[in-house]
Amino acid sequence: MSLQLTDVSKSFGRLGVLDAVSIDVPRGARLAIVGASGSGKSTLLRIIAGFERPDSGTVALDGRALAGRGADVPAHRRGIGYVAQDGALFPHLTVARNIAFGIRRRPDRARRVRDVMDIASLDPALADRYPHQLSGGQQQRVALARALALEPSVILLDEPFSALDTGLRAHTRTAMVEALDRSGVTTVLVTHDQEEALAFGHQIGVIADGRLVQSGRPSEVFDAPVDAEIAEFLGDVVMVPAEAAGEALAMCAFGCLQVRHDRSGGAPRVCAMLRPSQLRVDDAADGGNATVVGMRSAGSTAELRLRIGASQIPVEVTHRVPLHEAARFSTGSAVTVDVDGGVVLYPETALRRRTLVPEATPAG
Numbered sequence: 001m002s003l004q005l006t007d008v009s010k011s012f013g014r015l016g017v018l019d020a021v022s023i024d025v026p027r028g029a030r031l032a033i034v035g036a037s038g039s040g041k042s043t044l045l046r047i048i049a050g051f052e053r054p055d056s057g058t059v060a061l062d063g064r065a066l067a068g069r070g071a072d073v074p075a076h077r078r079g080i081g082y083v084a085q086d087g088a089l090f091p092h093l094t095v096a097r098n099i100a101f102g103i104r105r106r107p108d109r110a111r112r113v114r115d116v117m118d119i120a121s122l123d124p125a126l127a128d129r130y131p132h133q134l135s136g137g138q139q140q141r142v143a144l145a146r147a148l149a150l151e152p153s154v155i156l157l158d159e160p161f162s163a164l165d166t167g168l169r170a171h172t173r174t175a176m177v178e179a180l181d182r183s184g185v186t187t188v189l190v191t192h193d194q195e196e197a198l199a200f201g202h203q204i205g206v207i208a209d210g211r212l213v214q215s216g217r218p219s220e221v222f223d224a225p226v227d228a229e230i231a232e233f234l235g236d237v238v239m240v241p242a243e244a245a246g247e248a249l250a251m252c253a254f255g256c257l258q259v260r261h262d263r264s265g266g267a268p269r270v271c272a273m274l275r276p277s278q279l280r281v282d283d284a285a286d287g288g289n290a291t292v293v294g295m296r297s298a299g300s301t302a303e304l305r306l307r308i309g310a311s312q313i314p315v316e317v318t319h320r321v322p323l324h325e326a327a328r329f330s331t332g333s334a335v336t337v338d339v340d341g342g343v344v345l346y347p348e349t350a351l352r353r354r355t356l357v358p359e360a361t362p363a364g
């Protein structure tokens, strides 16, 4: 089913937590909401689940109101599954009995348990284990299987990977995305992890101080954040002073670049934002446009500090290259730095807000 939130607001006493949030998740789609701690993500999920009431606005499934417009459908009648951060499995029940918990009166429960274990890529041999005998990733997949067993129309995932270490996190995320695709259920995930949101969602929504400040396809939001703060929140940036130079062009330390999106709102002074993965650094064939002013190894990569000097104001950026490529460069050598794709313009105040010299970290 499709899920609609319209102008949902919520305060706890005098603390405003959600401010007129509107979201539309099409049937079978995955929406990832990303925001800093305290931005209101869990409250939003709890309102969709029916654990909290919105002060105003509506929550609807396929247009039928669950909350607001005079409706107040209790949580257990919403057909919405909720997977908590730690999975919240019953420690004294086996995997099979955990999964069967909500369907224990259904005659076909054994088959349903087998089906959802299969959907969640859980080995049938795990059915008789207890939660403490599973890895964190397996526990999360059991929690998802338990939610799917109820055949919900929507699944809500509250930071489901946050307790897992990095390797297991990516693996579990892939397994869960595949399970959700197989079941075709509409899903909303909340996370504070930008990479997770970008990798998980068909759509992402960025929430800040209780307001949904931007939403769209992950590539749309990542490539054209509405302001510099969201750009930095979503990933590493290179930000340099710039001047508009005619139709969709800007002049900056890297030369004259195409403007992908102008988010400067007509500000008299602007800066250009690009992602480190857009930078290409090569040996200088004919003098180059930058100088390596420092090098340092950082694990499997090397950091090159580059002074780019195509404009009157030279800027320094830090660029990461694989360690085996670093041998091509040495401090003091001239290099050519090219930019793939265009830049996004913001008001120059975004630069002043940054405490460091414009800096870029990992290359893509």
Ligand SMILES: Nc1ncnc2c1ncn2[C@@H]1O[C@H](COP(=O)(O)OP(=O)(O)OP(=O)(O)O)[C@@H](O)[C@H]1O
Binding pocket: 012, 015, 017, 035, 036, 037, 038, 039, 040, 041, 042, 043, 044, 192
């Ligand atoms: N039941 C409640 N009573 C009072 N304040 C609450 C309640 N629930 C949440 N809050 C407050 O509302 C704000 C938003 O909380 P919420 O849990 O929705 O944020 P979050 O984005 O999920 O944060 P985190 O990522 O840290 O879990 C916080 O300031 C929190 O302290």
